[in-house]
Amino acid sequence: MIKNIIGNIDFAESLRGKKATFLIALSTTRTIQIDGITQAGIPGLIHLTPTLDIEFVCSGEIRCLDNIAQTPKGVPTPALMTRAVHILNPYSNIEILDLGMDTKPKLEYFECYDFEMKPSGSIDNGADIEAMDIFQKGVEFGKNYKCKDDYIILAESVPAGTTTATATGQALGYDCKDKFSSSFKNVPNDIKEITIAKALENIKDKKDLFERVGQVADNMLIFNAGFILGCSYNQTKIVLAGGTQMAAVLLLVNSIVNYMGGKLDSKNLALCTTKWVAEDKNSDIKGLLEMLDFNINAYYADFDFSLSTHPALKLYDQGEAKEGVGAGASLMYGFLNGLSKDKIIKQMEEFLG
Amino acid sequence: MIKNIIGNIDFAESLRGKKATFLIALSTTRTIQIDGITQAGIPGLIHLTPTLDIEFVCSGEIRCLDNIAQTPKGVPTPALMTRAVHILNPYSNIEILDLGMDTKPKLEYFECYDFEMKPSGSIDNGADIEAMDIFQKGVEFGKNYKCKDDYIILAESVPAGTTTATATGQALGYDCKDKFSSSFKNVPNDIKEITIAKALENIKDKKDLFERVGQVADNMLIFNAGFILGCSYNQTKIVLAGGTQMAAVLLLVNSIVNYMGGKLDSKNLALCTTKWVAEDKNSDIKGLLEMLDFNINAYYADFDFSLSTHPALKLYDQGEAKEGVGAGASLMYGFLNGLSKDKIIKQMEEFLG
Numbered sequence: 001m002i003k004n005i006i007g008n009i010d011f012a013e014s015l016r017g018k019k020a021t022f023l024i025a026l027s028t029t030r031t032i033q034i035d036g037i038t039q040a041g042i043p044g045l046i047h048l049t050p051t052l053d054i055e056f057v058c059s060g061e062i063r064c065l066d067n068i069a070q071t072p073k074g075v076p077t078p079a080l081m082t083r084a085v086h087i088l089n090p091y092s093n094i095e096i097l098d099l100g101m102d103t104k105p106k107l108e109y110f111e112c113y114d115f116e117m118k119p120s121g122s123i124d125n126g127a128d129i130e131a132m133d134i135f136q137k138g139v140e141f142g143k144n145y146k147c148k149d150d151y152i153i154l155a156e157s158v159p160a161g162t163t164t165a166t167a168t169g170q171a172l173g174y175d176c177k178d179k180f181s182s183s184f185k186n187v188p189n190d191i192k193e194i195t196i197a198k199a200l201e202n203i204k205d206k207k208d209l210f211e212r213v214g215q216v217a218d219n220m221l222i223f224n225a226g227f228i229l230g231c232s233y234n235q236t237k238i239v240l241a242g243g244t245q246m247a248a249v250l251l252l253v254n255s256i257v258n259y260m261g262g263k264l265d266s267k268n269l270a271l272c273t274t275k276w277v278a279e280d281k282n283s284d285i286k287g288l289l290e291m292l293d294f295n296i297n298a299y300y301a302d303f304d305f306s307l308s309t310h311p312a313l314k315l316y317d318q319g320e321a322k323e324g325v326g327a328g329a330s331l332m333y334g335f336l337n338g339l340s341k342d343k344i345i346k347q348m349e350e351f352l353g
Numbered sequence: 354m355i356k357n358i359i360g361n362i363d364f365a366e367s368l369r370g371k372k373a374t375f376l377i378a379l380s381t382t383r384t385i386q387i388d389g390i391t392q393a394g395i396p397g398l399i400h401l402t403p404t405l406d407i408e409f410v411c412s413g414e415i416r417c418l419d420n421i422a423q424t425p426k427g428v429p430t431p432a433l434m435t436r437a438v439h440i441l442n443p444y445s446n447i448e449i450l451d452l453g454m455d456t457k458p459k460l461e462y463f464e465c466y467d468f469e470m471k472p473s474g475s476i477d478n479g480a481d482i483e484a485m486d487i488f489q490k491g492v493e494f495g496k497n498y499k500c501k502d503d504y505i506i507l508a509e510s511v512p513a514g515t516t517t518a519t520a521t522g523q524a525l526g527y528d529c530k531d532k533f534s535s536s537f538k539n540v541p542n543d544i545k546e547i548t549i550a551k552a553l554e555n556i557k558d559k560k561d562l563f564e565r566v567g568q569v570a571d572n573m574l575i576f577n578a579g580f581i582l583g584c585s586y587n588q589t590k591i592v593l594a595g596g597t598q599m600a601a602v603l604l605l606v607n608s609i610v611n612y613m614g615g616k617l618d619s620k621n622l623a624l625c626t627t628k629w630v631a632e633d634k635n636s637d638i639k640g641l642l643e644m645l646d647f648n649i650n651a652y653y654a655d656f657d658f659s660l661s662t663h664p665a666l667k668l669y670d671q672g673e674a675k676e677g678v679g680a681g682a683s684l685m686y687g688f689l690n691g692l693s694k695d696k697i698i699k700q701m702e703e704f705l706g
Contacts, residue, residue: 019370059366088691090370109367 001335005278006289007297011270015237016336018150022082022091024057024157024326026050027099027219028119029127031160036191039071040159040183040324047102047119050157053079053325055105057086058094063106071183074312075320076352078274078327081303082155084347085334092149097141099134099219113141120218123167123199131214131222135256138223142230151237153333154227155326156245158220163192165248167199167216172209172255174291180244181283185319209259213252221245225252228269237268241329243277243322247288254292266294273300274328276316301331308345310352354688358631359642360650364623368590369689371503375435375444375679377410377510379403380452380572383475384513389544392424393512393536393677400455400472403510406432406678408458410439411447416459424536427665428673429705431627431680434656435508437700438687445502450494452487452572466494473571476520476552484567484575488609491576495583504590506686507580508679509598511573516545518601520552520569525562525608527644533597534636538672562612566605574598578605581622590621594682596630596675600641607645619647626653627681629669654684661698663705 002012032038032046041049048064055063056079070076086094094110100117115137121128158164162182169176182192199216206212213222224240228249231238240246250271257264277285278300289298305313315321334344355365385391385399394402401417408416409432423429439447447463453470468490474481511517515535522529535545552569559565566575577593581602584591593599603624610617630638631653642651658666668674687697 059362061362086369090690092370108361108363110363 001302001341002299002332003302005286005298005300007295011297012299012332012336015151019092020151020153020333021093021095021147021149022153022155022326023095023097024054024155025097025099025220025224026054026101027158028102029158029160029164029218030119030122031163031195033122034124034191034195037163037195038160038183039073042070043072046159049077049159050101051103051105053077053157054096055107057083057325058107058110064103071321073315073320075315076312077325078321078323079325080348080351081327081344082325082330083351084344085330085339088343088347089334089337089339097223099223115223117219123164123216124195126202126215127164127217129214129217129219129222131210131217134219134222135210135226138226139230142227143233145231145236147236151239153239153241153326153329154224155241155329156220156224157325158218158245161218161220161245163195164216164218165221165245166192167196168213168221168248169251169288170196170200171203171212171216172251174251176288176291179284179287181277181280181285181322183321209255221249221252224249225256228253229256229264232265232268235268239329240269240271241326242324243273243328244283244285244288246271247285250292250296251288254294258293264294266296269296271296271298272329272332274323274331275300275302275304276319276322277328280319280322299332301328301335303331303341303344305345307342308349310349312352313348354655354694355652355685356655358639358651358653360648364650365652365685365689368504372445373504373506373686374446374448374500374502375506375508376448376450377407377508377679378450378452378573378577379407379454380511381455381472382480382511382513382517382571383472384516384548386475387477387544387548390516390548391513391536392426395423396425399512402430402512403454404456404458406430406510407449408460410435410678411460411463417456424674426668426673428668429665430678431674431676432678433701433704434680434697435678435683436704437697438683438692441696441700442687442690442692450576452576468576470572476517476569477548479555479568480517480570482567482570482572482575484563484570487572487575488563488579491579492583495580496586498584498589500589504592506592506594506679506682507577508594508682509573509577510678511571511598514571514573514598516548517569517571518574518598519545520549521566521574521601522604522641523549523553524556524565524569525604527604529641529644532637532640534630534633534638534675536674562608574602574605577602578609581606582609582617585618585621588621592682593622593624594679595677596626596681597636597638597641599624599626600638603645603649604641607647611646617647619649623650623652625651625682625685627676627684628653628655628657629672629675630681633672633675652685654681654688656684656694656697658698660695661702663702665705666701
């Protein structure tokens with residue numbers, strides 16, 4: 001039920017029966033204000049998506065709004081998968097990385113690390129991120145982070161995040177233009193392409209890696225790259241919980257390591273995503289991972305809604321939404337601890353009533 | 354499946370996936386000798402109830418008698434719920450606080466702290482408890498107690514305990530006469546009221562808080578109040594596992610804190626009980642908790658026997674027995690670790706054959 005994208009199954013299997021901390025990087029980018037660029041949330045309120053996602057995962061409730069985030073087509077947030085697994089086979093710890101949200105989640109008792117960042121700018125005008133500063137915050141935090149469990153599942157919720165991921169991959173010089181996925185089934189390539197073209201045009205005279213990335217990325221991509229490098233000092237095991245956005249984090253790690261003339265020991269690092277990303281015909285996560293100079297084990301959870309009759313969930317199988325809020329790695333976590341597809345689907349259907 | 358009585362769900366949710374120590378305060382009071390005051394056990398052998406309860410929770414066996422404790426109407430002890438959860442999703446540690454039992458449980462290998470107390474007297478003649486001494490023992494023990502898990506579930510088994518709890522609440526000056534629950538469906542108010550009236554009459558000239566409580570309470574109420582205050586020094590998280598008896602512990606904590614001119618940081622403290630207590634029409638646990646000067650999160654496990662066909666279990670749904678031996682918080686512990694109602698019921702039915 002866990003399948004390989006690249007590498008072999010052993011890293012995942014070695015985590016069977018082990019407990020994980022769910023660590024989630026939450027951030028907003030003003031890129032969401034470009035009309036039609038994302039469907040990851042409620043139109044006009046997409047800046048709330050990361051906030052609503054983590055409220056739901058932690059408490060089962062939506063507090064900063066009266067309903068769960070869903071796309072205009074009615075696809076419910078992938079946070080439902082994460083919450084379902086957390087109910088059936090709980091994470092021991094959920095911790096929040098506030099990397100610049102518009103609205104803080106209304107949660108008590110959950111550890112929320114505040115890195116004093118503001119939402120990044122819209123990349124068509126320059127994201128205006130102090131990239132070196134944010135990267136260093138990530139490294140420091142990773143170096144000092146004491147995982148209370150056997151490993152970390154590092155997730156994200158960043159609307160319009162595949163656009164910033166694509167721009168970042170290209171800004172770093174990878175030949176990756178058509179390899180990134182989207183929350184849309186019918187990808188609005190025009191809007192996305194124009195936005196990315198503008199973003200890249202803005203940095204055409206910049207040479208410095210961090211200067212370039214600071215104009216086209218988002219806070220999550222840069223912080224997580226630092227965090228991964230920080231954690232590599234103390235051998236903490238990390239599963240990157242996401243699709244092509246997390247692949248972009250790895251491309252950034254790769255570029256930074258090369259830029260600094262170092263070498264990454266990636267044996268404690270893996271990526272896990274959903275089947276919808278792994279099998280997506282409009283993107284190529286495997287191709288992205290093959291560009292890395294280090295080896296990586298990458299997986300997907302062999303999970304879909306073929307056993308469900310719920311129309312909103314069926315939309316996933318048609319290619320909408322695909323991934324986010326650590327859904328793919330959460331499904332893996334469930335499978336590695338004895339949960340069945342059937343049980344997870346039933347729990348999700350219960351949420352939707 | 355976990356519902357709020359007061360406060361919000363976050364404290365409970367933050368314990369999802371975490372491991373608990375089940376700590377149980379066991380004590381007898383001679384108040385049980387008043388004819389018809391309690392149905393928490395076998396007539397004539399009610400003093401054995403705490404002993405039998407913990408033998409069953411720890412070992413699955415009844416050793417000081419040939420059968421499990423049940424009411425004359427055939428309601429089996431709530432210890433069955435605690436044991437069922439302990440089998441399906443075990444506590445990491447069960448530890449026993451011997452606060453004056455008539456008969457010690459026949460158990461090896463389980464930590465049993467002996468505080469050298471004798472069963473308290475019958476409150477109609479004066480309970481004759483050295484309240485300050487017992488309170489201080491609780492404080493000392495709490496201060497020095499090293500929880501081996503993420504949190505403590507603090508339970509009790511004290512027959513006739515709702516009578517002593519009601520008397521204690523009133524002796525402390527709270528307007529709470531009709532707010533305490535009972536193990537009976539049809540509460541024997543006459544006997545209970547006469548007993549409490551006598552108890553309060555005995556202390557009408559006493560002014561000192563500890564002197565008053567020493568005549569009308571039971572060892573568990575006083576010790577646990579001290580234990581909670583002791584634990585507050587080292588930020589140990591405690592879930593009080595019980596209904597209105599545990600609310601009485603909190604009223605006592607509240608009065609002692611006020612009496613000493615202090616202030617309690619209650620953020621690491623919560624209460625969890627059963628649905629039968631939370632929805633009981635003859636008592637008002639929410640009303641009791643609202644009398645506290647500090648905030649408290651209180652919950653109930655949304656669990657009943659509607660899915661069962663066993664006649665003895667069905668009696669719970671009719672209002673008999675209701676709570677005890679940490680049943681409500683144990684159900685919460687099960688739910689927070691992926692157990693379903695159905696699975697717990699099946700396990701209980703297996704006990705009953």
